Amino acid sequence: TKRSGRNGYHFFEASMNANARNQLQLLQDLRGALQRKEFSLVYQPKFSSPDGNVLGAEALLRWQHPVRGLIGPDDFIGLAERSGLIVPIGEWVLDEACRQMRVWYEQGHSKWKMAVNLSALQFAHDGLIDVVRATLLRHRLPAQCLTLEVTESTAMHDTATSMETLQKISDLGVDISIDDFGTGYSSLLYLKRLPANELKIDRGFVRDLTHGTEDAAIVSAIVALGRTLNLRIVAEGVETQLQQDFLTSVGCDALQGYLMGRPVPADQFMTALTADYPQ
Ligand code: C2E
Ligand code: CA
Ligand code: CA
Ligand code: CA
Numbered sequence: 001t002k003r004s005g006r007n008g009y010h011f012f013e014a015s016m017n018a019n020a021r022n023q024l025q026l027l028q029d030l031r032g033a034l035q036r037k038e039f040s041l042v043y044q045p046k047f048s049s050p051d052g053n054v055l056g057a058e059a060l061l062r063w064q065h066p067v068r069g070l071i072g073p074d075d076f077i078g079l080a081e082r083s084g085l086i087v088p089i090g091e092w093v094l095d096e097a098c099r100q101m102r103v104w105y106e107q108g109h110s111k112w113k114m115a116v117n118l119s120a121l122q123f124a125h126d127g128l129i130d131v132v133r134a135t136l137l138r139h140r141l142p143a144q145c146l147t148l149e150v151t152e153s154t155a156m157h158d159t160a161t162s163m164e165t166l167q168k169i170s171d172l173g174v175d176i177s178i179d180d181f182g183t184g185y186s187s188l189l190y191l192k193r194l195p196a197n198e199l200k201i202d203r204g205f206v207r208d209l210t211h212g213t214e215d216a217a218i219v220s221a222i223v224a225l226g227r228t229l230n231l232r233i234v235a236e237g238v239e240t241q242l243q244q245d246f247l248t249s250v251g252c253d254a255l256q257g258y259l260m261g262r263p264v265p266a267d268q269f270m271t272a273l274t275a276d277y278p279q
Pocket of ligand 2: 058117179
């Protein structure tokens with residue numbers, strides 16, 4: 001009826017406004033979050049396979065919101081990206097992750113690599129290379145201790161410019177990891193020329209690994225491709241022993257996931273590591 005239709009419309013409008021207000025409020029909060037020191041990093045270990053040596057860690061951003069509590073990046077990275085705030089936030093992430101890596105370096109873990117995620121806007125930003133170079137210098141961190149993770153779709157967007165940026169990163173001596181691999185549209189030709197060191201198989205393929213043969217076939221194919229192109233293959237989102245066994249059997253070089261280590265603050269990282277790597 002008319003009435004329920006109108007109610008429905010009003011409800012829709014009201015919830016739209018609520019959502020828009022919500023996003024606007026969140027954006028306002030995000031603007032001051034850096035200054036208020038509300039961001040922190042958690043670190044998830046990366047292990048070589050099958051031997052289980054620690055290869056390093058991936059830094060993952062968290063926001064301690066004064067009202068909403070701890071928020072994960074999926075709930076604010078998009079907003080940070082659209083507003084441009086991701087650039088200064090990303091610089092903070094890089095700085096903090098390199099500072100932490102320097103601490104581990106001095107504790108004797110000089111072969112570890114710290115992986116930092118770059119969003120599309122950061123990757124396209126003119127200042128990126130200078131910021132990376134300056135950050136490494138500031139912390140007296142060798143470039144080999146840093147990996148930058150860019151998603152496949154970021155790396156493959158505007159391929160000529162991306163290729164140039166990736167080459168500059170690579171020239172610094174910093175490793176490049178292609179994140180969420182398998183979800184974008186890499187042409188084999190570009191992939192061959194890409195100055196990358198690592199492919200990270202998207203979590204989506206790992207999740208259903210044991211449920212069907214299709215994802216298993218895709219994962220095997222990505223590993224074979226990586227072998228051919230001389231790229232390290234990392235699987236992320238490993239949660240079960242079955243997944244680990246499969247990934248190891250097809251020859252993945254490294255594994256990451258809740259099964260072998262959850263993301264934790266730096267002060268818990270070493271103790272979390274002493275929990276046995278599942279064989
Ligand atoms: P990502 O780079 O693909 O990171 C992996 C995500 O999967 C992380 O979520 C991690 O906590 C989660 N994860 C790890 N192991 C498992 C597992 O076994 N099972 C499941 N279900 N999940 C697992 P998180 O920390 O919420 O980050 C989400 C995304 O936000 C990241 O995806 C990355 O794209 C982005 N992100 C995180 N930190 C940063 C940052 O500092 N800068 C930028 N630009 N993006 C970031
Ligand atoms: Ca990542
Ligand atoms: Ca990923
Ligand atoms: Ca992702």
